[in-house]
Amino acid sequence: MSDKIKSTDSTLLLECRGIDKSYNGPMVLSNVDFSLKRGEIHALVGENGAGKSTLIKIVTGITNRNAGTMVFEGHSIPLEHNKNAAERLGIAVIYQELSLIHGMSVAQNIFLTKEPLFAGLPVIDIKKMNAMAQQMIDRYGFNLKATDIIDQLPIAQRQTVEILKALSNKASLMIMDEPTSSLTATESVQLFKIIRLLKSEGITVVYISHRMEEVFDLSDRVTVLRDGKLVSVLEKDEISPAEIIRLMIGRALTEDESHHRMVRKEGEVVIEVNNLCSQGKLKDVSFKVHKGEVLGFGGLVGSGRTELMRAIYGIDAFDSGSITYLGKPYVPSVEKSIAGGYGFVPEERRLQGIMGAISITGNIGIANLDSISSRAGFVSGTKERERAQQAIALLNVRPPNPDVLVGNLSGGNQQKVVVGKWLIRDLKLLIVDEPTVGVDIGAKEEMYQTIEHLSKQGVAVIVVSSDLPELTRLADRIIVLRKGRIIKEFIDGTVTEEEVLRAASGIIEGSAQ
Amino acid sequence: MKAFNWRQLLLDLRLFWILLLLMALLSVASDRFLTIDNLTNVLWSVCLIGIMCTGAIYAPITGGIDLSVATIAALAGIIANLLMNVCDLNWLLAIAITLGIGVLIGWVNGIVTTKFNVPAFIVTMAAKTYLFGIAMLVSNGDQITIMQPKAFLAIGIDKYLGIPIPIYLMALLVVFSHLLLKHTVFGRQCIAVGANEVAAKLSGVNPDRTRIIAYIISAVTASIAGIVMASLTQQAYAMNATGYEFDVITAIVIGGTSLMGGNGSVAGALIGAVMVGFINNGLNLLDMPSSYHPIATGIVILVALIMNQGVSLPGFIKRLRRPDRAPGQTASQ
Amino acid sequence: MNRAKSMLFSVALSVMATGAAQAQTAYKIGYIPTSIGQALTQAWRSGAEKVFKESNVTFQAYDANMKAETQVTLMDDLINQGYNAIILQPADAAALTASVKKAEAKGIPVITLNTDTLLPHAANVTMDDSGSGYLIGEKIGESLGGKGNVAIIQSPPGAQAGIDREKGFRAALAKSYPNIKIVGAQNALWVKDKAIEVMNSFLQVNKDLDAVFAVNDNMAEGATIAAESAGRLGQIKIWGFNGQKSTLTLIEQGKITGTAYTNAFNQGGTAAKYAMELLTGVKKKGAKTEIIVVPPFAATKDTVAQIKAEDRW
């Protein structure tokens, strides 16, 4: 089924053939071929769990392949590859912000461990370092100063520092994993310029993204993976969003799927938000959620979606506006919200959702202390365990052992635990922020089914997601936020991912912003 | 009761085996060691540390530390004496008020740590300094001998069924603290706050309140220890219990509680305290110079910690040969 | 005999006191004990304050928290502040020698209490740690009839006063009572609760312990608590050192056998008077340290009544 890869030639920077990989179990990659030409922008696409990140890890030496050959710039790379060797060869990965050192300047970060020295002395020549950094910055026309401290820069600029760091390593291959996921639209445009600039410098860029338009705009070639197998490699002229999606999911989307039909649900109002304002974050946000309705929130990262959720859950205070919950005026606080039937699945699972060093029982118990404890404050171990088992059964958590530490579970199962702790409650409103980030494809489907099931039971669900297919699949109604305001609401009929994205980027009926 | 944490139990048991091993070694070294009398004495001598541990453990569980417990204990003794013998209050009332002042001290520690965001280490270290000054001020720097009332003095010395009262008190507090930690809402909240403050907050726990209560508990048990100490030594003295904070932390950490927060074992802390008590007692019985005490304790801390990390001796030797793979968790971040 | 000497001494002091009272110039005198919060150092302070009340003296006490380093810092500071005289209880002879020398070189007389430093200075008012230890050794030896088992509750290693006391004690036993066996010596850090722990282990190991010498009263009181709790108080003679008020009470109650009592009020007063005499020129500083011994008095149940209430500290 896979299309033939074009013939091997000297223009290839990297050539992988027959890559196999399994982590003690099912094959994550099987017989994958992957090649990169010099100076191209190459998109790597596939659904979550298709094996993109594993392939990248193999190329960058973070993990080792089980079989297959890898040739980089004519060097054959052995099975026992490692990160340092990859770096020496000129393979660089742009992390979101992982590899930057807070408290240090841009120049220091770029040249960490390879700072220029005074001739023959083990002393850093700071002037020279700053000058070199500034020179690089200017050459690529970035809006940065070499002496800026990392902490004070917005995410997008930090990313450019990452890129500079890779450039200073004389990288010939730069891999960007979802680089726009936390950028605003303008910042994304800026990044695309940089990527094209890199291309013009002869640097190969591997670009991983879920945003089809970006892939479509940028890439010279696209490699599509599905279920750990190579599906196709598309040349520039073959690239179209519909085709990529077809290859990614293995069939063409039906009219129904690509144009999700939304259902107006007009039952009892669970929560009503009126003119919510929060300085610098939210401006005049008003909406209602009905019983059994799934309300989707779209918008770019930084558009105020997460801030809105935090405000109505009661984590952050807001400046003005009012909330009515179950028909009564409501001033939210986390404790009241939980007692009143809210559930909240936060955006960053590892930092905000789970307690990794604690068992599943403990993680589920902490949100259900009211129902598992006596009035005197004693926790019933039996009840706690029962509830944990209930949640495990409900969501099919693996392994189904309530004593397992949550930190040892896979991403999907961790997320199930975070969701599960609310499901065993008398839930009236569930807020989920990016429910399937880092979740494998099987668990993702289960998550969707869970949400659908909940809405059938009459729970109002608010889904916040950057994953547009997810949003269009789940939502009965979609609200798009931009710069803290509601910019568009899709109520009836159908909506396409493109429409949502256009609204989120501020492109409405031709009036670009 | 089925919700038993087997891992924790195993950890506790592992410590228990070390304890038994230590006891076996000591009983070989000295025939006086393994007698009821002597074991009672050891328990009696670790009572103060043990009582402090039962409360002080909540600070590390929530991710903090309390260095002021020893000074709080000294101050509590002085205040109790002041109330009983200068203000002529009933001894029970005096104890109640003393504990109330303990609550206040803990509250201040907690407030400064949480609301002002100052590291607990600095807060409690400074508290140690100024509370010592207050203790000196209140006692006028005197070593006050407590002669009255008899009922108060009985707390530290009297025996019931041949066992000194403080041991019962310690046992009671250990059980109480264990129940509090493992079987109450508050205990769950403490562990959650220590494990992941944000996640706990989003699950409806109030981290600041939990921490403040943790410091209050710590200060209250320290006050109880101070009262027992005053009664036992018949003395109210600002320099009482000097340096005990390190013994308390040592016992807590040997017991498997991480200073990073998120777990804790009261029983483990008690075993830790008893272990240190056994070492000191054993060396005393053997009439070894006191300079060996801190050395032995230091070595036991290291050994217990390494064993808590899950390293066995053969494994250790094997790893020494291949130093590229370190034991324990992968990255400590 | 000892008691008679001390009485004589007190009389002599009160005669001298009248002379010193005339002084009108303002003086600043500093007091640096090892630790401010001890019965002994408190008593010294009160004794000295009583003397200084009669003249125009600012008497300021400083706390060294049992640390020699802090004492040296304080000495430097008092020198810089231009104090006229310093009354010092050195935590260690060697450690304070340089400081005392420095002060003396600046014309500030230093009067040491109990522990003497190694180089000459104004005066040393001492209760004679070693001699008193010797005295207790003899008393214990005598009461045991020259035979038996004795244990020592020590001060921390390196604490000089405690070492001197223990040395004196051991010397007495070695010289006069070679048949008395020292069955154990353990450090109880000067404090009661550790002394209870140490005493408990002594009681465990030695089923026939006859006497215990604790190098201060606090630890003797701790030993008493342990022995009483084990029901063996009657069989064991416990001796302390210093003679603080609470210990004297316990001696009266028959719980503690005896202690080397020093009139600490008197000792502090003596140091204070000596300082005043140097300052007012009544006395001239000699080339050698003037050693004033406040002789110890073996307080036992029989003799403790001779210590008047106002002399108890």
Next chain:
Amino acid sequence: MSVSAIRRLILIGLLISIGAALSVANPSFLTLDNLMTMLQEASLTGIVAIGFTLVLITAGIDMSIGAVIAITSMICVNFISYTSLPAYIFIPIALAMGCLIGWFNGFFITYFKLPEFIVTLATRGILTGLALIAAVKDSQGFVKNVFIQDELFLSFGETVGPVYIVVIVFFVLALATQFFIKRTRAGSNVYATGANPTAARLTGIDTDRTLIGVYMFSGFCAALASIFLCARMMTAMPEFGIGSEMDVIASVVIGGTPFTGGIGDIWGTVIGTLFLALIKNGILKLGLSPYIQPIVIGGIIVVTVVLDVWYKGFAEQRVAKLARQKQMPTREGV
């Protein structure tokens, strides 16, 4: 001006104003002798604090520094009493011992992934005992504190003009260390290890080696301070330095180096050390009761740190707010 610079200025301002107030309160404060003694006092703590700052920058802690002082002083005094080796031979040995102890700490921390606090607390215990065992004893086996008369050794306690040698060494060491952490690769590694160990490892920094090095330096600094302390006291005691950790930690934290790692520098520590020394020296001049003194010192530490943390939070919030407003002009709308 950056937030950290303002925080430093606030501290310096406090330092100067407290100094001025003390000079008014007691004229003997502002005398050359007193200032020199104060500097000497500050330097003894400060030398240890310099090493400790590096440990704190790596987000660690070293509780064993006091005990290192004790054991080093015992090593020196043993050489002086039992050998006729000159000071320039045994002092390097003593300093090397300090490093060795630091290595030991670092090894246990990095190899077994044990918490720094408790490892160094264990080392503290072991060293405390060893110092007592190593102490020079008299014929009856009692610890005897030797009055040192080795002139070369004692010259470390002397002055150059009015300034004590230890003060000069302190400032030179501060300068050198500041230079080291800011201007060398190894120094950058220290910051990187403390700020973000994962990122540091990703960048190719051997964080374990960096940590071990930092603990060795901390041991070295404590050993160095010990030599000056012995020379000043003209003796060595097995109790030297034990308990002084608290002063060192307070100095460093007042100087603005937080426990969280990745931040801080030596100048902050120098100011913090001077600040604490000033408070401790000044309080003696006020004629306060010795009981009140610890209350005042404890109170000042808390208030200073609370102020500092409050200002830092306040300033950072403002910076963040400005940045957010720049990013998202809510007024304009779409």
